[in-house]
Amino acid sequence: MTAPLLEIDRLDIGFGPLSAVRGASLQVRRGETHCLVGESGCGKSVTALAVMGLLARNATRNAVSMRFDGQELMGLDEKAMSRLRGDRMAMIFQEPMTSLNPAYTVGSQMAEVMLRHRGGTRRAALDRAAELLAKVRITSPGMRLGQYPHQLSGGLRQRVMIAMALMCSPELLIADEPTTALDVTVQAQILRLLADLQKDLGLAILLITHDLGVVARTAHHVSVMYAGQVVETAPVADLFANPMHPYTRGLLSCVPVPGKVRPGDPLGSIPGMVPRVEHAFAGCAFRQRCDLARPDCAGTIPRRDFAPGHDYLCQIEPAALVTA
Amino acid sequence: MKTPLIEVRDVGQRFRVNSGLLEKKRQVVAVDGVSLKLMQGDVLGIVGESGCGKSTLARIILGLLPPTTGDVLIDGQDLSKLDRKERARLVQPVFQDPFSSLNPRRLVRDIVALPLHAQGDVTSAEMRKRVDTMLERVGLDPAMGDRFPAQLSGGQRQRVAIARALVLRPRIVVCDEPTSALDVSVQAQILNLLAELRREFGLSYLFISHNLAVIEHVATEVAVMYLGRIVERNDTASLFHAPKHPYTKALLASVLTPEPGLGIPETGLGDAMPDPANVPPGCRFHPRCPVAIERCGREAPAITRVGNGITECHLITSM
Numbered sequence: 001m002t003a004p005l006l007e008i009d010r011l012d013i014g015f016g017p018l019s020a021v022r023g024a025s026l027q028v029r030r031g032e033t034h035c036l037v038g039e040s041g042c043g044k045s046v047t048a049l050a051v052m053g054l055l056a057r058n059a060t061r062n063a064v065s066m067r068f069d070g071q072e073l074m075g076l077d078e079k080a081m082s083r084l085r086g087d088r089m090a091m092i093f094q095e096p097m098t099s100l101n102p103a104y105t106v107g108s109q110m111a112e113v114m115l116r117h118r119g120g121t122r123r124a125a126l127d128r129a130a131e132l133l134a135k136v137r138i139t140s141p142g143m144r145l146g147q148y149p150h151q152l153s154g155g156l157r158q159r160v161m162i163a164m165a166l167m168c169s170p171e172l173l174i175a176d177e178p179t180t181a182l183d184v185t186v187q188a189q190i191l192r193l194l195a196d197l198q199k200d201l202g203l204a205i206l207l208i209t210h211d212l213g214v215v216a217r218t219a220h221h222v223s224v225m226y227a228g229q230v231v232e233t234a235p236v237a238d239l240f241a242n243p244m245h246p247y248t249r250g251l252l253s254c255v256p257v258p259g260k261v262r263p264g265d266p267l268g269s270i271p272g273m274v275p276r277v278e279h280a281f282a283g284c285a286f287r288q289r290c291d292l293a294r295p296d297c298a299g300t301i302p303r304r305d306f307a308p309g310h311d312y313l314c315q316i317e318p319a320a321l322v323t324a
Numbered sequence: 325m326k327t328p329l330i331e332v333r334d335v336g337q338r339f340r341v342n343s344g345l346l347e348k349k350r351q352v353v354a355v356d357g358v359s360l361k362l363m364q365g366d367v368l369g370i371v372g373e374s375g376c377g378k379s380t381l382a383r384i385i386l387g388l389l390p391p392t393t394g395d396v397l398i399d400g401q402d403l404s405k406l407d408r409k410e411r412a413r414l415v416q417p418v419f420q421d422p423f424s425s426l427n428p429r430r431l432v433r434d435i436v437a438l439p440l441h442a443q444g445d446v447t448s449a450e451m452r453k454r455v456d457t458m459l460e461r462v463g464l465d466p467a468m469g470d471r472f473p474a475q476l477s478g479g480q481r482q483r484v485a486i487a488r489a490l491v492l493r494p495r496i497v498v499c500d501e502p503t504s505a506l507d508v509s510v511q512a513q514i515l516n517l518l519a520e521l522r523r524e525f526g527l528s529y530l531f532i533s534h535n536l537a538v539i540e541h542v543a544t545e546v547a548v549m550y551l552g553r554i555v556e557r558n559d560t561a562s563l564f565h566a567p568k569h570p571y572t573k574a575l576l577a578s579v580l581t582p583e584p585g586l587g588i589p590e591t592g593l594g595d596a597m598p599d600p601a602n603v604p605p606g607c608r609f610h611p612r613c614p615v616a617i618e619r620c621g622r623e624a625p626a627i628t629r630v631g632n633g634i635t636e637c638h639l640i641t642s643m
Contacts, residue, residue: 039509040478183374184534185373188580188591191580210508216581216582217587218588250509252582254509255512255537258581261541264542266519267512267516267541268512269516273477
């Protein structure tokens, strides 16, 4: 097996007294989509921002290591980081309207990425932009280059964002809820496009989402986050067939699946709320909401292996969980 | 035959909007010739993509927006002739975003009491009792009544919005994307609560959502909207298992159910996005339709009965 393109080893992110991410580890390989799934506030977006070196100033970031193609990102200065960002690693965000500059045309924003990282003429950069707009299946790319973001529909804007992210042929694409603001038919089109681009270009994609449908249909591997920790990691089929962590199980039971839950029957739900996690927080953060919690859940929680590539963070042994 | 609780008859809504500083005002057709009925105890789901007119329709039924054409009957009475108090006792809303639909400067207790207050004939002791009972019923500790919305989570705020909607014991609740702003685990709690309350208070819901899995789960009947018109309507099981209209088919095909291994569906839809300011001639879906024929661009399809439901498509008529 090849070395992972992105390898995060025990990442911690804090905001003042609060701990946003606690010891999160994950790996993304070339040509693969790794989904980071969880609910609001679980730390999935800040994990992505930490990789890109885009955390807010008041955040603290620590990790045993965070390597991109073998290169250590921790301790890399801003100048070196900004050379990587937009070039070898790129990011697309949820709301394309707020991440595109309303005052510049699509063409000039896209060309800027190329000029900044690769230099060359503006003409060549605009040609590259037109080529990529066509690649993300935008019709009449020449005309679109001269348009402003507000003249485009939501789906088109997200395609422009994707095209812009691809300007310098990145190896890693981080997509933070890329289809959450879009209609279902457009969502399917955008996700298909990402999958096709991945096949063509061998992209590694770190896809952040709260939508288990998106996870099931796009991921190769999945990491489930809860209260700042990766509570379970597994190949996608394994995760849906054998969810181990009680939180993963709860999450899967909350979604109405046609044929599994009869219309009108109550859906599964998780009682209570995510706790506030400060730096001294000890034990399992899910224990107050968990049916299976025991006294030792307040202690140190081991990471347990269930199957190759499938581990979870829980006091309870696999054998006991399988029958639970 | 029983009187429908809501009867919408050939309702249309047009807006004039500025399209630019020096440009002429344009006409946006938000809702165009919509008719529907909601019977006592039913849940009518309305699905469609952004700009299809589903929220405009909700605002018309709530009496917040007088329709340009057509009329709405609530329990047999003309909505436009009811005064605000009477209307409030019949229909109440639950909106999408519990962050903006609750007044941030009011205590939860006062927010829930507002509909009672507006009726003007309830004593303050009685009001307090009814608010407490309702807070408890939606799963909130009555002590929460003394907090501000900002001190509550998204799920708790949506419970407050539901308590406010039910405190007058209305017969209909119009839910406009009630769970779209919530996390999945909270969404499940709210959907379960809405289902319990419907049984307990004998409510009927008009339930608007873009989430088809949610609609399939809660609705007894479903209407699919596209560019201001209902293109298909049927009972939930028929609509989901035997969709007729090509748009309904594409919409259902686009749903990503949490089943790995199925891949990402091909919708077959073109890239022409629907624009309510520029409704295409003929069938309004034809520019995106994968099976459109020449006639579709020329002539608007008529409403066709199919089983218990209706649909609007030339290919269905000619079948």
